[in-house]
Amino acid sequence: MADILVLYYSRYGATAAMATQIARGIGEVDGMQARLRTVPAVSTVCEATEDSIPAQGSPYATLDDLRDCAGLALGSPTRFGNMAAPLKYFIDTTSSLWLGAELAGKPAAVFTSTSSLHGGQETTLLSMMLPLLHHGMLLLGIPYSETDLLHTDAGGTPYGASHLAGTDSDKPLTEAEQRLCRALGRRLAEAAQKLSA
Numbered sequence: 215m216a217d218i219l220v221l222y223y224s225r226y227g228a229t230a231a232m233a234t235q236i237a238r239g240i241g242e243v244d245g246m247q248a249r250l251r252t253v254p255a256v257s258t259v260c261e262a263t264e265d266s267i268p269a270q271g272s273p274y275a276t277l278d279d280l281r282d283c284a285g286l287a288l289g290s291p292t293r294f295g296n297m298a299a300p301l302k303y304f305i306d307t308t309s310s311l312w313l314g315a316e317l318a319g320k321p322a323a324v325f326t327s328t329s330s331l332h333g334g335q336e337t338t339l340l341s342m343m344l345p346l347l348h349h350g351m352l353l354l355g356i357p358y359s360e361t362d363l364l365h366t367d368a369g370g371t372p373y374g375a376s377h378l379a380g381t382d383s384d385k386p387l388t389e390a391e392q393r394l395c396r397a398l399g400r401r402l403a404e405a406a407q408k409l410s411a
């Protein structure tokens with residue numbers, strides 16, 4: 215089995231719910247499985263530390279998770295139209311992988327959750343692609359052959375999967391949002407399989 219890393223940060227659970235659907239899509243491809251990982255919150259108090267294993271949810275990511283994976287799905291809540299600081303903080307620790315071009319040629323995709331429909335899903339998705347392009351990763355979006363993209367009135371973009379969580383961040387994923395997450399996971403896993411063949 216080859217692993218696709220589903221690496222995400224989620225404060226209130228919406229991005230985590232998307233990660234679960236993307237993982238399901240990955241698991242639908244023969245020989246591929248999802249490895250779910252998260253990152254700890256960052257603190258303004260630099261002495262603050264987290265346990266090395268979170269109390270609940272996915273384990274924290276390490277550089278080896280990135281090194282080992284056949285592909286990457288990167289997910290973050292939208293914060294001021296951009297990815298959340300904890301995820302960016304982790305990405306900023308990947309210089310050694312960049313120096314060795316260890317992620318170059320691996321497929322990648324991105325996903326995000328917002329509280330408002332026009333609150334920056336696309337800007338977040340596009341800006342999340344930037345460090346992955348520096349790493350030489352091959353970015354995948356969602357094609358319009360996934361016809362949910364034509365009709366969605368919640369999340370769903372050609373740049374990656376997205377979710378409209380509402381102002382209290384408590385709206386469940388719609389059926390269309392779930393289908394698009396699974397389609398993105400499948401597409402990523404299929405691309406990784408073809409690239410390694």
Ligand SMILES: Cc1cc2nc3c(=O)[nH]c(=O)nc-3n(C[C@H](O)[C@H](O)[C@H](O)COP(=O)(O)O)c2cc1C
Nearest residue numbers: 225226227228229291293294295328329330333379
């Ligand atoms: C500091 C901060 C900035 C945010 N900025 C935006 C924003 O620009 N646009 C938006 O629609 N939602 C914004 N939100 C809301 C989150 O994107 C939204 O609640 C998201 O669904 C949370 O995902 P999570 O449940 O995975 O933590 C922001 C939330 C916080 C805490």
